[in-house]
Amino acid sequence: MEIDPKIKETSMDTDTHKRRSAVVKAAQEKKQARATSTKGLLMAITGPGKGKTSSALGMGIRVVGHGQKLAVVQFVKGAMQSAEREVFVKLPGVEWHTIGDGFTWNTQDRDADIATARRAWEQALRHLDDTSLAMLILDELNIVLAHGYIPVEEILAGFSRRHPMMHVVVTGRGAPQALIDAADLVSRIESVKHPFQSGIKAQAGVEF
Secondary structure (H helix, E strand, O other): OOOOHHHOOOOOOHHHHHHHHHHHHHHHHHHHHHOOOOOOOEEEEEOOOOOHHHHHHHHHHHHHHOOOEEEEEEOOHHHOOOHHHHHHOOOOOEEEEEOOOOOHHHHOOHHHHHHHHHHHHHHHHHHHOOOOEEEEEEEOHHHHHHOOOOOHHHHHHHHOOOOOOOEEEEEOOOOOHHHHHHOOEEEEOOOOOOHHHHOOOOOOOOOO
16 A cells, blocks of 8 residues: 555654554545445556566456456467466466467568457457456457557447456556546556666566
8 A cells, every 4th residue: 555655754753653554544444435336347557567467467366266267368479488378277267368479570460460469359259248257358458459450449349248247457558548548447567677678688487
């Protein structure tokens, strides 16, 4: 939980800390008291920083931990080895589909990229019609939208057909404003420092 900057200090005595902690606790309890409804959430995780897919899969593991069904459709990463996939496909109640040809700077074929994106979206639509599914993760769908392979209006219309309690998580940099406006939760991951900048290559267990 983020502490209100107005009450943040590097050091304070015990009594001051106790009083200010009580203020934070009361504010948090007030927020929790106002939150009384539940629904299937549309969530977008975007931004230039590392960790968008990892964040989505963290929620995915919670779904599995609750004994619920999870589906993952990857739109871009088909040409890449995925250690996460090796773990998730062994878990009960998980379906994982990698339907991508790699990054656009490698494929260099817009028509083929559009056709591949369409195949992945058709798979996503099948999951959106599954009334037993708890969460659908659409990994790198934002890349598809940013390149205009599928209109965002079509994607949002597809989301509207899901059952009321299904959560949908969309990852990838460059989330379009229409998706951000429609989403219930939006997280933007910024890049402060990355090992690539120091000439350190991608490593197993960190990047893949």
